[in-house]
Amino acid sequence: MNNEDFHAKRGKVIMELSKGKQFATWLQNLLQQPADDGLGLAQQLALQILRSFTETLSEMGSCFESAQITAVDCSISDESLKKTPVPGAKRRGCYKRRKTLDSWVIVSSTKEDGCAWRKYGQKAVMSSTYPRCYFRCTHKHEGCKATKQVQRTKENPIMYQITYFNHHTCTEKLRHLHDHIVDPDHVDPNLISFEMNIQPKPDQYSPNPTSTISQAKEEIKEDNVGMDQDLVVFGEAKSTLNDPWQDIEIGLESSGYKPEWAHIENEVGPRFDQSHEATSLHGFEEANELGDIDYLWCF
DNA sequence: CGCATTTGACCCTC
DNA sequence: GAGGGTCAAATGCG
Numbered sequence: 001m002n003n004e005d006f007h008a009k010r011g012k013v014i015m016e017l018s019k020g021k022q023f024a025t026w027l028q029n030l031l032q033q034p035a036d037d038g039l040g041l042a043q044q045l046a047l048q049i050l051r052s053f054t055e056t057l058s059e060m061g062s063c064f065e066s067a068q069i070t071a072v073d074c075s076i077s078d079e080s081l082k083k084t085p086v087p088g089a090k091r092r093g094c095y096k097r098r099k100t101l102d103s104w105v106i107v108s109s110t111k112e113d114g115c116a117w118r119k120y121g122q123k124a125v126m127s128s129t130y131p132r133c134y135f136r137c138t139h140k141h142e143g144c145k146a147t148k149q150v151q152r153t154k155e156n157p158i159m160y161q162i163t164y165f166n167h168h169t170c171t172e173k174l175r176h177l178h179d180h181i182v183d184p185d186h187v188d189p190n191l192i193s194f195e196m197n198i199q200p201k202p203d204q205y206s207p208n209p210t211s212t213i214s215q216a217k218e219e220i221k222e223d224n225v226g227m228d229q230d231l232v233v234f235g236e237a238k239s240t241l242n243d244p245w246q247d248i249e250i251g252l253e254s255s256g257y258k259p260e261w262a263h264i265e266n267e268v269g270p271r272f273d274q275s276h277e278a279t280s281l282h283g284f285e286e287a288n289e290l291g292d293i294d295y296l297w298c299f
Numbered sequence: 300c301g302c303a304t305t306t307g308a309c310c311c312t313c
Numbered sequence: 314g315a316g317g318g319t320c321a322a323a324t325g326c327g
Contacts, residue, residue: 119304121319134318138303149318 023049103165111150111160115168128154139170146170 027049116138125132130152137144145166153159 118302120321122305123317126316132317136319 103163105161105163107153107159107161109159111162113162115146117148125151128152130154130157137168137170139168142170144168144170 117135118138118140119133119135121134122131123134128151132149132151135148135150137146146168147165149163149165151161153161
């Protein structure tokens with residue numbers, strides 16, 4: 001992995017961990033409120049948190065793979081893999097025992113993680129009284145090799161131990177991004193806007209909106225070896241109730257204003273009021289004047 | 300009808 | 314041979 005890739009991965013890991021933290025805080029606030037309308041949203045948030053950590057672990061797995069750092073289950077040595085026959089004979093049930101570098105384990109109260117999986121098997125295993133279910137990515141036909149195993153834990157049967165193998169190479173992630181691209185003619189009632197500029201409640205967040213647009217530019221400059229360059233923002237940014245985070249396109253002078261992804265965030269999520277009308281946000285500058293952009297990541 | 304799930308068979312490693 | 318991972322036909326479901 002080259003240096004550029006490493007920094008891109010690092011940025012994504014930081015972003016996903018921050019997302020997870022943010023969603024968890026949001027969920028905590030939600031659970032402190034009267035339960036009426038919060039349960040469905042709480043479930044969605046739980047999924048978002050799970051997805052964030054799954055993505056993070058996925059990125060970390062691929063990030064460290066080249067450094068020969070093994071993942072959770074290292075029980076099978078490379079030596080045993082060398083004995084594996086060359087694949088090609090398309091016999092039924094012919095398989096390679098899993099290479100475990102690219103695997104990671106989570107324990108969750110739900111089998112769901114926001115991705116589309118197709119079950120392809122179930123087995124009773126000796127190590128557990130509960131069967132093990134085998135899933136592969138629905139988009140296997142696109143060449144995606146992601147699989148997972150789901151099994152109830154012996155210690156706490158309401159919890160699932162989920163072992164993931166390989167990363168999604170399908171367009172699942174792209175689809176997820178597209179879910180948050182807003183068609184102005186079909187505004188989701190759940191949309192919130194950065195323009196709301198809601199003040200924090202004392203018992204909730206203590207936001208620290210230190211990254212103004214100019215500071216963000218400074219950060220970008222630092223990341224680009226101190227270049228004194230200009231920044232443009234393509235399109236509009238919006239945030240949804242389900243995802244107060246934004247992936248937007250920006251252009252840097254140093255790269256000839258070639259569009260690249262940036263990620264901005266604010267902390268209005270938990271303070272969302274559904275009675276607010278969704279409105280669009282016209283670029284960074286306007287948002288910045290309202291003091292609603294708290295952080296910006298570029299990668 | 301197309302896609303997902305179930306389930307027994309198959310074949311691998313140990 | 315035991316245990317585990319995958320395949321694929323049968324079945325279910327919308």
